[in-house]
Amino acid sequence: MDTFDSPIDIVWRTGKVAVLADLHYDSYSITGTEPFASHGLDRCLPWSELDALIIAGDLANAPFTNWSAAFAYLRRFMAPSRTIIFPGNHDYYAACLNADDELEKLADAAGVHFAQQRELRHGNDRYFCTTLWTNFALLGDAQAAMNMALRHMNDYAQISKRLETGPLSPSELLGRPLQVAITPEDIQALHKAQRRWLEDQLAEPHWVPNGRSFVVTHHGPHPDAAGQIDGLTPAFHSDLTPLLNRFKIDGWYFGHSHRRLAAHVGSTVVRNVSIGFPYEKHGSEELPLEELCLVPMPNASVTSRR
Numbered sequence: 001m002d003t004f005d006s007p008i009d010i011v012w013r014t015g016k017v018a019v020l021a022d023l024h025y026d027s028y029s030i031t032g033t034e035p036f037a038s039h040g041l042d043r044c045l046p047w048s049e050l051d052a053l054i055i056a057g058d059l060a061n062a063p064f065t066n067w068s069a070a071f072a073y074l075r076r077f078m079a080p081s082r083t084i085i086f087p088g089n090h091d092y093y094a095a096c097l098n099a100d101d102e103l104e105k106l107a108d109a110a111g112v113h114f115a116q117q118r119e120l121r122h123g124n125d126r127y128f129c130t131t132l133w134t135n136f137a138l139l140g141d142a143q144a145a146m147n148m149a150l151r152h153m154n155d156y157a158q159i160s161k162r163l164e165t166g167p168l169s170p171s172e173l174l175g176r177p178l179q180v181a182i183t184p185e186d187i188q189a190l191h192k193a194q195r196r197w198l199e200d201q202l203a204e205p206h207w208v209p210n211g212r213s214f215v216v217t218h219h220g221p222h223p224d225a226a227g228q229i230d231g232l233t234p235a236f237h238s239d240l241t242p243l244l245n246r247f248k249i250d251g252w253y254f255g256h257s258h259r260r261l262a263a264h265v266g267s268t269v270v271r272n273v274s275i276g277f278p279y280e281k282h283g284s285e286e287l288p289l290e291e292l293c294l295v296p297m298p299n300a301s302v303t304s305r306r
Helices: 023-030 063-074 102-108 141-151 184-203 241-246
Strands: 016-020 050-056 083-086 120-121 127-132 158-164 179-181 212-217 252-256 264-265 267-274
Touching: 023 063, 050 120, 050 127, 050 212, 050 252, 063 102, 083 127, 083 252, 158 264, 212 264, 241 252
Parallel strands: 016 050, 050 083, 127 212, 212 252, 252 267
Antiparallel strands: 120 127, 158 179, 264 267
16 A cells, blocks of 8 residues: 555544554454443443544454444444554454555445554644554564464464566466465564654654654554563564654554553553453453543644644
């Protein structure tokens, strides 16, 4: 997809924005439950007051089968024009890693904004959204982490990539695979591309001196918000301390690991806003999701960009 698309403007009404990740709508549907109701979010979030709801990945497995039902569910709480989504790893299951253009068409058909590698603008706030796959380097040995992920993660059996076939004739294409399973090397390369995009966006001066900058990703940016670390943690989190130290980032929201934790990294509050799977247990150290997911209101008045 085109990474130079113009920003998505969120109409300022109240100034309130919520960021959630990991709805896994299809998993709840199978169990006869609902993601918001299962965690009290249907009652405790100020839905009618929200200017926007940002879903930071993992809306549902098999998007071409399940996204339409997930969008219908979201419409019960938030108008599609105020709903912004981008993919997590599960949103590529039974799909292709290089299928963002097709995923964007699914979102467009539902009236929902697709924000893979897109900037959102809301009052004096800007949000930079991207999956930001892992670099596997959290524990210092990226190759060992890649080997671990390949052995233990479903991603490498469930996600494919299309092959570039070039100008081959139908007879030459006969018998050739048109897509193959992804590899950790594919993910590492995509991390580098998405991180480069993010750094380029953050380097752009804000349009007002007191404007705030937020980052929303699916994968985690720092070990302090990762919880207990083991050999598989590098498949979920990177250590982006250099990026966090280089730029003024007012908040970073992510999901993927389903641990509702927060940490101060320099001047940035990093928050995991995962809903998670049905009946998933959460530890006593985790924080209330209804508080984590609401973006703090700005102190300064809104300045027009016109």
